[in-house]
Amino acid sequence: MDNLENKSPFLEIRGLTVEYFSKETVVHAVNSVDLTLEKGRTLGLVGETGAGKTTIAKSILRILPDVGARIVSGDIFLEGTDISKIPEPEMRKIRGQKISMIFQDPMTALNPVQTVGSQIEEVVALHNAGSKAEFRRRAEEMLELVGIPKERYSDYPHQFSGGMKQRVVIAIALACNPELLLADEPTTALDVTIQAQVLQLISQLRERLGTSMILITHDMGVVATFCDYVAVVYAGSIVEYGTKEQLFDHYQHPYTTGLFGAIPNMSLDEDRLHPIEGLPPDPTDLPKGCAFWPRCKYATERCKQEKIEMTVTSDGHLCRCCNLDLLSQEGAI
Amino acid sequence: MTEAIIQRARGAQPKKKSEFVRVLKQLSYNRGAMLGLCIFVLELVIILLAPILAPYDYAAMSSAIREGPSLAHLCGTDDLGRDILSRILYGGRYSITMGIFSVMIAVVFSSVIGSIAGYFGGRVDNIIMRILDVIQSLPGMLLTIVMSAVLGSGYFNTILALSVNCIPGQARMLRAQMMKNRDAEYVEASQSINCSRLRIIAVHLFPNSFSPLIVQMTMGVANMILMASSLSFIGLGVQPPAPEWGAMLAGSREFFRSSPHMVVFPGLAIAITILALNLLGDGLRDALDPKLKK
Amino acid sequence: MSVPVIEAKRLKKYFPTHGGILHAVDDVTLKIERGTTLGVVGESGCGKSTLGRTIIRLLERTDGQILLNGEDISELKGKKLRQAREKMQIIFQDPYSSIDPRKTVEATVCEPLKVSKRYSKKQIDQISDELMELVGIDHRLRVSYPHELDGGRRQRVGIARALALNPDFVVCDEPVSALDVSIQAQVLNLLQDLQEKRGLTYMFITHNLSVVRHISDQICVMYLGQIVEMCTTKELFTRPLHPYTKALFSAIPSTDIHSPHKPEILEGELSSPINPKPGCRFAARCKYANEACLQPQSQEEISPGHIVRCCRVHEIN
Numbered sequence: 001m002d003n004l005e006n007k008s009p010f011l012e013i014r015g016l017t018v019e020y021f022s023k024e025t026v027v028h029a030v031n032s033v034d035l036t037l038e039k040g041r042t043l044g045l046v047g048e049t050g051a052g053k054t055t056i057a058k059s060i061l062r063i064l065p066d067v068g069a070r071i072v073s074g075d076i077f078l079e080g081t082d083i084s085k086i087p088e089p090e091m092r093k094i095r096g097q098k099i100s101m102i103f104q105d106p107m108t109a110l111n112p113v114q115t116v117g118s119q120i121e122e123v124v125a126l127h128n129a130g131s132k133a134e135f136r137r138r139a140e141e142m143l144e145l146v147g148i149p150k151e152r153y154s155d156y157p158h159q160f161s162g163g164m165k166q167r168v169v170i171a172i173a174l175a176c177n178p179e180l181l182l183a184d185e186p187t188t189a190l191d192v193t194i195q196a197q198v199l200q201l202i203s204q205l206r207e208r209l210g211t212s213m214i215l216i217t218h219d220m221g222v223v224a225t226f227c228d229y230v231a232v233v234y235a236g237s238i239v240e241y242g243t244k245e246q247l248f249d250h251y252q253h254p255y256t257t258g259l260f261g262a263i264p265n266m267s268l269d270e271d272r273l274h275p276i277e278g279l280p281p282d283p284t285d286l287p288k289g290c291a292f293w294p295r296c297k298y299a300t301e302r303c304k305q306e307k308i309e310m311t312v313t314s315d316g317h318l319c320r321c322c323n324l325d326l327l328s329q330e331g332a333i
Numbered sequence: 334m335t336e337a338i339i340q341r342a343r344g345a346q347p348k349k350k351s352e353f354v355r356v357l358k359q360l361s362y363n364r365g366a367m368l369g370l371c372i373f374v375l376e377l378v379i380i381l382l383a384p385i386l387a388p389y390d391y392a393a394m395s396s397a398i399r400e401g402p403s404l405a406h407l408c409g410t411d412d413l414g415r416d417i418l419s420r421i422l423y424g425g426r427y428s429i430t431m432g433i434f435s436v437m438i439a440v441v442f443s444s445v446i447g448s449i450a451g452y453f454g455g456r457v458d459n460i461i462m463r464i465l466d467v468i469q470s471l472p473g474m475l476l477t478i479v480m481s482a483v484l485g486s487g488y489f490n491t492i493l494a495l496s497v498n499c500i501p502g503q504a505r506m507l508r509a510q511m512m513k514n515r516d517a518e519y520v521e522a523s524q525s526i527n528c529s530r531l532r533i534i535a536v537h538l539f540p541n542s543f544s545p546l547i548v549q550m551t552m553g554v555a556n557m558i559l560m561a562s563s564l565s566f567i568g569l570g571v572q573p574p575a576p577e578w579g580a581m582l583a584g585s586r587e588f589f590r591s592s593p594h595m596v597v598f599p600g601l602a603i604a605i606t607i608l609a610l611n612l613l614g615d616g617l618r619d620a621l622d623p624k625l626k627k
Numbered sequence: 628m629s630v631p632v633i634e635a636k637r638l639k640k641y642f643p644t645h646g647g648i649l650h651a652v653d654d655v656t657l658k659i660e661r662g663t664t665l666g667v668v669g670e671s672g673c674g675k676s677t678l679g680r681t682i683i684r685l686l687e688r689t690d691g692q693i694l695l696n697g698e699d700i701s702e703l704k705g706k707k708l709r710q711a712r713e714k715m716q717i718i719f720q721d722p723y724s725s726i727d728p729r730k731t732v733e734a735t736v737c738e739p740l741k742v743s744k745r746y747s748k749k750q751i752d753q754i755s756d757e758l759m760e761l762v763g764i765d766h767r768l769r770v771s772y773p774h775e776l777d778g779g780r781r782q783r784v785g786i787a788r789a790l791a792l793n794p795d796f797v798v799c800d801e802p803v804s805a806l807d808v809s810i811q812a813q814v815l816n817l818l819q820d821l822q823e824k825r826g827l828t829y830m831f832i833t834h835n836l837s838v839v840r841h842i843s844d845q846i847c848v849m850y851l852g853q854i855v856e857m858c859t860t861k862e863l864f865t866r867p868l869h870p871y872t873k874a875l876f877s878a879i880p881s882t883d884i885h886s887p888h889k890p891e892i893l894e895g896e897l898s899s900p901i902n903p904k905p906g907c908r909f910a911a912r913c914k915y916a917n918e919a920c921l922q923p924q925s926q927e928e929i930s931p932g933h934i935v936r937c938c939r940v941h942e943i944n
Contacts (some may be wrong), residue, residue: 023905048807161896191670196890221880248884262812264837275812518725525685525717526739540729623772624652
């Protein structure tokens with residue numbers, strides 16, 4: 001774990017394991033995840049669909065569905081308090097106020113029959129004492145902050161474009177000056193020029209308010225631009241973790257290598273892409289040992305049998321692979 | 334997920350099963366549906382064998398008036414001394430078949446009407462819907478009475494008169510589903526490979542729009558059995574002494590307090606039939622949906 | 628000089644709406660040579676999907692000409708239209724909704740062959756076997772239903788269906804956008820292989836500039852129904868000229884952490900494609916816009932094969 005200045009981290013997740021279950025199957029969505037985040041920093045959670053990134057975020061906020069999902073084990077410490085164990089009324093005070101979430105799809109994250117202004121006002125009123133007029137003023141402030149004229153307070157979501165809807169979602173998330181922002185693929189559904197606008201906005205607000213952020217994305221470009229630390233998620237586990245520089249310049253895990261290789265690169269002139277062979281594993285039936293071994297060129301017997309722990313390679317750079325020596329010999333890393 | 338399927342199939346050659354066999358197999362996994370199927374098949378067998386199984390002639394009157402269940406008359410007798418059990422056995426021939434045939438005839442018409450309205454939309458849809466509106470605005474009973482009076486009484490005419498009732502509701506439901514599915518990309522894909530409109534409607538849209546109709550159909554049978562009874566009651570439909578279940582129910586109303594067995598047994602016959610059809614209908618709808626494949 | 632497989636001349640597609648006429652595709656002229664790929668790039672609402680569908684006559688054009696192998700197919704009907712359609716196919720974006728959920732893989736792939744009524748049952752089986760092998764679908768999955776397959780495999784089914792009638796031209800409408808990154812690469816490689824093996828000509832529609840770079844020989848950039856820049860891939864990536872193209876490149880977050888660039892943020896939103904005013908449609912967001920931009924713009928060939936629709940292109944570069 002990365003411990004700058006000997007401060008205890010702002011957010012610390014230890015051994016988080018989450019399952020979705022039905023009568024017939026159990027989906028192992030998150031498998032013993034450890035993460036830390038310093039105050040004011042941004043952590044990127046990278047991985048493909050079904051890797052478990054959104055589940056991690058929802059577990060922090062404890063908004064997993066009541067039926068069919070459960071946190072099997074793990075602790076989530078926010079500034080020293082284990083928020084995974086506190087009673088629900090106390091958790092409600094934290095949601096929206098100390099921790100906020102931006103959801104992936106702005107089209108469905110807003111209530112279509114409520115004006116945008118009142119949706120922002122709602123979150124303000126929930127966490128603050130004051131008069132209706134004060135709440136309204138705060139909501140209007142937030143609209144202006146995200147670049148929407150306050151005259152549009154009484155408009156409905158369908159009257160806005162995708163980019164503007166996402167701004168409203170951001171306004172709601174930031175209305176109470178949260179200390180931790182969870183952004184779940186906030187720009188995936190948006191056009192690239194609008195994405196640039198929205199990311200810039202999030203970045204500016206983050207600077208101004210000193211918010212810590214966990215940014216979930218599958219876009220390495222976004223990670224490169226906005227994140228201080230990166231964690232690569234595969235089949236519910238963190239397979240690699242480090243600073244942005246460590247990860248982009250010295251990535252080690254075969255999956256991370258595969259990810260970088262599969263992304264069409266704007267600056268290189270390659271004829272063929274190098275996809276990762278095979279498919280992501282079935283989360284109801286994860287392979288024994290390392291979850292990645294069926295797709296890994298370097299898999300050994302040990303990979304297939306043993307539960308692999310994190311190896312610390314350099315200061316704070318972690319990799320969940322038992323074959324790092326072999327890989328560096330082969331010149332793979 | 335797909336890897337798992339391949340592993341399971343490893344070694345097994347995929348047999349080209351027909352759709353019918355697949356649906357039956359899926360149905361067999363559903364316990365409720367199998368129960369419904371068994372009960373229903375049993376009923377069909379019973380009413381087929383009614384002449385052999387019935388202890389008495391259904392029209393034979395006796396002096397044992399409104400007697401409760403006894404060894405001689407397992408379900409008791411009615412106000413004219415006729416054995417209720419025999420009447421139920423024979424009555425099934427009328428009630429069950431009228432209920433089912435009227436709904437099936439309705440389905441044929443409503444499928445065509447609903448598909449045309451749903452696929453073409455615009456003016457065609459408008460005209461069709463306004464006609465259906467008019468039909469639906471008439472109280473069902475009134476409509477059926479009028480049809481029945483026009484066509485005359487009797488078994489086949491009653492079936493036709495009853496079926497008119499089901500058509501608007503079913504057509505509307507189908508139309509709604511067709512409209513929802515008509516913009517799907519697989520419809521566009523079918524157009525790009527030169528599928529005719531008829532093929533698109535019949536092969537692609539209809540199977541994807543049909544399933545809410547199946548459940549409606551089972552409820553429809555229940556309604557038709559009851560409506561047939563009302564018709565009998567007012568002298569249309571099947572005439573006495575034909576032991577139609579609904580008519581038996583209607584005729585026993587005034588004796589409910591004194592001889593409840595006269596209401597209970599025909600009522601039970603109707604209820605069991607409807608239950609069986611519902612279970613079967615639900616199971617069928619699920620079995621037809623490839624997404625729910627086990 | 629061989630005849631281009633597809634040629635569009637001043638193609639227009641307008642939709643009537645409550646608020647006015649929606650200019651989805653406005654005055655598009657392009658040519659695609661045999662065996663090459665034209666990438667069509669733009670953001671939502673630029674009309675690229677409409678363009679693809681209009682060219683293959685899935686949508687009826689409002690004005691303009693479409694030529695397939697030199698022959699004018701804009702007005703064809705009936706049997707001739709069906710014959711022409713067999714030569715132009717489409718692969719859709721969403722592998723979840725572009726395949727009938729109630730039909731097996733086999734039924735979906737065989738359907739084009741069945742509908743054409745030219746093949747016997749035996750031939751159909753044989754051709755569909757070949758197709759599935761060509762696109763990499765395991766033989767054992769023939770009787771599977773779409774929901775049992777992952778996105779990548781479903782997309783392969785869609786590709787097999789599109790190739791069943793041996794078309795000359797295939798419109799690929801964002802074929803990999805709905806897929807995970809590692810699967811995207813598999814499918815893109817497959818499309819390239821098929822192009823070589825079967826001599827296919829592609830129109831590759833996407834909003835993702837890095838993907839289009841890999842697969843296209845030529846690229847055209849669209850904005851609100853018009854082509855604003857068109858040239859070879861190499862040229863576009865080394866010397867983009869139109870302000871919108873430049874903004875588009877600039878907006879993509881770079882994976883190079885050591886030389887980050889400050890993205891040029893475009894202010895404002897897309898203007899409405901309904902009853903658009905004459906003049907450059909990008910002017911409202913363009914930092915170089917001036918009086919001249921309010922005049923109707925025309926396409927100019929700046930250098931051989933490099934077309935730009937901007938009246939200030941010389942001054943800006």
